[in-house]
Amino acid sequence: MAAPFLPDCLAHRRRTRWALLLLALLGGAPAVAAPGTAADSLRHALRTAPTDTARALTALRLSIALAATDTARAGQYARQALSLSTTASFGYGQAHGWLQLSALALIRHDNARADRYSQRAEAIAGPLFHQHPATRLRKLLGAVANNRGNVADRRGAYAAATRFYLQAADYLEALPASTTLLTVYANLGNSFLVLSQPARAARYWRQAAALRARTGPVPELLPVYLQLATLHLQRTQPDSAWQQLQFARSLLSINTLYAGEFYGTLGQYYLLVQQPEPAGQALHRALGYAERKGAAGYQAQLLGQLGQLEAQRGDLGHARSSLQRSLALTAQLGDPQQLVGALGALAQLEEEAGQWRAALRYTQRAHGLRDSLAGTAVRQQAQQLEARYRSRQQAQQLAALRQAQAAQALVLRQQRRLAAVYLALLLAVAVAGALAWALRRHRRRLAQQQQAQEKVLLTTQAVLRGQEEERRRVARDLHDGLGGLLATVKFYLGAARSRDALPAGPAQLLAQATGHLDAAVGELRRVARNLMPEALLAFGLAQALHDLCDATEQAGALRVQLQTYGLDARLAPAAEADVYRLVQELLTNVVKHARARQVLVQLMRHGPDLQLVVEDDGCGFDPAARPPGVGLRSVQARAQYLGGTAEVQSRPGQGTTVSLELRLPAEAVAGAALPAGAPTATASTTEPFTSK
Structure with a gap:
């Protein structure tokens, strides 16, 4: 029975637009109607x-506290704050006073004063913000x-309104949390x-509701x-409407500024679900709040x-009493369309x-009012027709001149x-010549750059090959020369200990010398193996990496997992040595710098x-804040030499991943098969690796 009133309510809201105002900018200032004790406390503080x-600041807080219930007294305190701020040359207080007067004017639907007061606030706050962009000025x-x-919204200037709202968002989105x-x-x-x-409208409203996680249950x-x-x-x-109304009801204890609108919307809900009794009660409560706030249009x-x-x-x-009061308020507002509707409702009631x-x-x-509106429309149309007629006469007089001018213009x-x-x-022609010259110059520059890169690549290749050859030579000399000599010395010392019974002192010294000699032989073998692992030469890359990971794990509290695939056939010795050095350098970086507990190597x-x-x-x-060190630069250089790329992915506290994509030349791929007994599948030196 009451459902037909719902579209009328929505149409009214589309015309009047709720004034969603900022009434609380001071830290800790209440944005809603405070109880009497709170207002008395503010008066005492004033x-x-x-x-x-x-x-001035206290007067502003008191004006904000009274805005929901008594706009007249709130305006008095706002003007007092403005006067005190002017006397004290307090720019922020002056700007805030004009802003508060603008908000109160919006509540009273006084758009002209609201716009004028807002412009005065902006004229004071703008220069202050450019001098010192403080948060409260923003x-x-x-x-x-x-x-x-x-104000622009109420005047129907929706493009200007949207521009102002976006400007407000630019100021406020830089703040950590802003109501x-x-x-x-x-x-x-x-x-x-x-x-x-409505779909885009709902999206912005939901975006506003999502800010509750940052602002809390704010008014x-x-x-x-x-x-x-x-x-x-x-x-x-x-x-769905009832659910939103329950969310709104939970905020009524901290916000009575919109209590009238809440009960008005609640009344519309009861009208929709055919419950006239609670609908009437809700509308009466809404009317009481609207009368106290002075919102004549909503009343x-x-x-x-x-x-x-x-x-x-x-x-x-x-x-009859309610409709006559509505008619009187509508006449005061001067809205002819709404006045026609009120008169029609009273005529139907009296009938x-x-x-x-x-x-x-x-x-x-x-x-009569409709005729007046229609007469106004007719007068406007007559004025438009008269203007068109005069324009047509002038156009005919100018037609001859234009025709003469048209021939000359042609x-x-x-x-x-x-x-x-x-x-x-x-x-x-000029552009084509310039492009040809620029293209020729660009090709010449590219050729020079390519030649330079080839020279650098050849130099790098020669240096790396020389390093590997030198490593092999030194490792061979240490193993065959110095290693054999130390083994012979150890044999002589062992023979001396076994032949003659020596006194206790010399025997102990001889035993210590033999032990130190064993340690020296072991260190010599380790150095020779690092220079050129025997497993790399004898058994291939997979076994050499397996031994390297085992040695790294045994050297410290670091678990290493190695996974290989597709290494059944041997690579060229130079390529195997390059890949081995890459893994060796990366593991060294992990041990020195990463402070890691486990590491995964995949080849x-x-x-x-x-x-x-x-x-x-x-x-x-x-990686963006800290340039790569010597180790990573060496890895990148070797990757480029092998025709590949190196990528480093890392974040503080989340580990590091180095990925290399290598392209081996044809001569490096055509290697010999692995010797019998060499490992060909995945080798694992620890239990399964678990990423962070």
């Missing part, structure tokens, strides 16, 4: 404040832009609702939930809805009550076109392509 600056300028967007940003998102949603784009969330509830009511989704709408609801319930006396004269009187007033255009064609041809071969990955769970680093 009387006892030691300086004009402190009194918040204040965001609130000013939001209020100017409200005003929530308000701006809500206003953007309102703009799209008026533009008949500015209440109108957002109410707008979402209204959207669900428009779509005939009462369950007129609520009274109209109550009058129609009471008429449906048969209470014609109360219905149902049998008061034909009253019904006729209201009907005649409605028709000749001039033809001449200009020919000149433009000649100039375009000349420019095309996979697919034809001439090799992929090497070394991953650790160490401390990691930021």
Whole structure:
């Protein structure tokens, strides 16, 4: 029975637009109507404040606290704060005072004063922000832009309103958490609702509601939930609307500024679900809040809805009173369209009550107002037609002159076109010549760069090959020369100990010398193996890497896992040596710098392509903030020499991964098969590796 009133309510909201205002910019200032004790406390603080600056800030807090219930007294305190700030040359207080007056004007639907006060606030706060971009000035300028967007929105200038809202968002999105940003998102949603784009409107409202995780249950969330509830009511989704209303109800204890709008929306919910009794109660509560706040337009709408609801319930006396009050407020607002609707509702009521004269009187007033509106439209159309007629006369007088000028202009255009064609041809030839010269120069530069790179590559190749040859020679000399000599000395010392019974002292010295000699032989073998591992020469790359990982694991508290694939056939000795050195250098870097507990080494071969990955769970680093060290530069140089690339991925506290993609030359791929008994499958030196 009451459902037909719902579209009227939504249409009213699209015309009036809730003023989603910033009323709390001071740290700790309440954004809603405070209890009497809180207001009394602020009044006492205002009387006892030691300086004009402190009194101005306290007056602003008191104005904010009273805004929801008494806009007149709130305005008095805002003007007092403005006066005190002007006396004390307190720029922030002056700007905030004008902003508060702008917010109060918006509540009273005084758009002209709201816009003027907002501009004054911006004129004071803007230079202060450019001199010192403090957080509170950023918040204040965001609130000013939001209020100017409200004014433009109410005037129907939706493009300007959107521009102001986006300007407010630019100020506020740089803050860690801002309730005003929530308000701006809500206003953007309102703009799209008026533009008949409910999906985009809902997206901005949900984006505003998502800020609750950053701001907590702040008062500015209440109108957002109410707008979402209204959207669900428009779509005939009462369950979803009820959920949003419950979210809004949870905020009523900290925000009574929008209590009237809450109960008005609650009344629309009960009308949709066919419950007229609770609907009437909710609308009456909404009317009380609207009267205390001084929102005349919202009062007129609520009274109209109550009058129609009471008429449906048969209470014609109360219905007549409500509709007449709505008519009086609508006349004060000066909205002719809404006034026609109020007169029509009263005419229908009096007709149902049998008061034909009253019904006729209201009907005649409605028709007269419609005729006046239509007459205004007719006068505008007549003025437009007259302007068109005068323009047509002037056009006829100018037609002859234009025809004469047209012939001359045609000749001039033809001449200009020919000149433009000649100039375009000349420019095309010049551009083609310049491009050819630039292309030739670019090719010459590329050829020079390629020759330089080839020289560097050949030099690097010669140096690396020389290093490997020198390593082999030194390792062979140490093993065959110095190693054999030390073995002979050890044999002589052993023979001396076994032949003659020596005294205790010399025998002990001889035993110590033999032990030191064993250690020297072991160190010599380790050095020779590092220079050129025997397993690499004898058994191939897989076995050599297996021995290297075992040695690294045994040397310290580091678990190493090795995985190989596709190494059944031997590579060329030079290629095997290069890959071995790459793994050796990367493991050395892990041991020295990573502070890791475990490391994974993967080497996979697919034809001439090799992929090497070394991953650790160490401390990691930021590659962008710290340049690569000597070890990583050496790895990158060897990778480039092998025709590949090296990529380092690391983050502090999350380990490091080095990936190399290598392309072996044809002569490096054609190697001999592994000797019998050499490992050909995956070799693992630890239990399974677990990434961080």
